Amino acid sequence: MKLNYLHIRDGFYYFRRAIPPRLRYQFDNKREFVISLGTKDRRLATLNYSKLDQKYDSLLKLAAQDPNFIGATEFQKMAADSGIHSFPDDVGSLSVPELIELTGKNLDIIRSLPSNPRIRAGVLAAALNSSVRLADIYDRYKVITRDKDLRRTPRERQKAQKPIELAISEFVVAIGDLDVRKLTKKEGYQFRDKLISDIESGKISASTANKKIMHLRKIINAVFQADYPELVNPFEVKAIEDTEKGRRKPFSEIEIEDITEKLHSNNVNDQLKAIMFVSMFTGAGCKELALLTSSDIVLDADIPHIRIKPNEFRTKVKGGGERHR
Structure with a gap:
């Protein structure tokens, strides 16, 4: 990761990023963002750096857009990147000091946003009304x-x-x-x-x-x-006991004879029949066989065999199994 905006002063690390001149009016005419990372340890500074880099990158991109054409997606991203807190459903149970603290944190963050009222209102509304559904989790x-x-x-x-x-x-x-x-x-x-x-x-x-x-x-x-490293996964629950654990039962000789007879009498093409018969005798799956190349088929060995390995059609192979050489 490039650390273009990481600087050290008096032994402490700082995040410093210049504000383009055309955007400075939106940030009280500041020339740059200067944020102390609060540590002399470069490793810890690097960990804190990435979040700030993402936040201020989003800030500058948002400030560069026409406020009249900023949509809900941009507001939601900025709300997440800037760290605005939504109030809990049971907000009435919070104490006055807790409410003041939460509101104060949000006000500080809002002041760091571009000064355009529509942007500040849009980001705050996106944060307070946002919810993360399973579909959103899956997209992420x-x-x-x-x-x-x-x-x-x-x-x-x-x-x-x-x-x-x-x-x-x-x-x-x-x-x-x-x-x-x-x-x-x-x-x-x-x-x-x-x-x-x-x-x-x-x-x-x-x-x-x-x-x-x-x-x-x-x-x-x-x-x-x-x-959300502070949250607990709600699906860390006890596994359902499986009374049917174990290997699948092997085919009986009668079943194998019946399958073989039906294969011989079936009108599928010869290539498919060949794949199914080779699969029966080698234990290889149909896809494994369909992706073989000529170099994977070894007929002149003491024991003729096939090799299931990466090739021009197969990019990876499961490891650890006895069938995979």
Whole structure:
């Protein structure tokens, strides 16, 4: 990470960023932002630097726009980057000193915004009225974990995303489209209880139910770690006990003979038949076989074999399995 605006003075680190001359009138004619990072430790200064860099970058971009063409998305981003606090639902239970402290913090932040009244009002309104839904969490999760998609094909991305989208939809229908930041383990266990009912009625297995919870826990964990480290993941709940754990039962000889006979008599093309027969004898999956190249097929060895390894069609291979050489 470049630290263009990190400076040291009298042993302490500061964030200093110049304000373009054409924008200075929006910041009380200041020439630059100067914020003490409150430490002599470069490592700690670097940690604090990134948030300030993001905040003041957003500030300057917002100030450069025509206020009449700034939309809700920009206001929401600025509210998040600047750190304006929304009031809790039970605001009436807060003491007067707590209310004054919260209001004072927001006023200080508002004063740091561009001086245009519409911008200040828009950012404050976005902060006070904002809520973070599961759909928002998922959008943010995809940004945070986008490196995972670098080596995925469009089909692989779709397969990875579909179960998460289904879990989100199911939670919203069962529990509600709530602000995720206000969810507690109570809602997590309510969803767990709903899934147990589905298991009892035979709709899904315990394994499938646990995966639904896992998908929600995974996306929230990634976003909370990045954006809300002080919050507790509401889906850190007890796993549903699975009475059907274990390997799938192998095919019996009778079943194998029946499958083989049907393959021989089927009218599918020879290539598909070949893939299915090779799969039966090697244990390789159909996709693994379809992505083989000629160099992956070794016929002149003492024991003829195939190799499942990265090639021009396959960018990665699962590790640790006996089948993968």
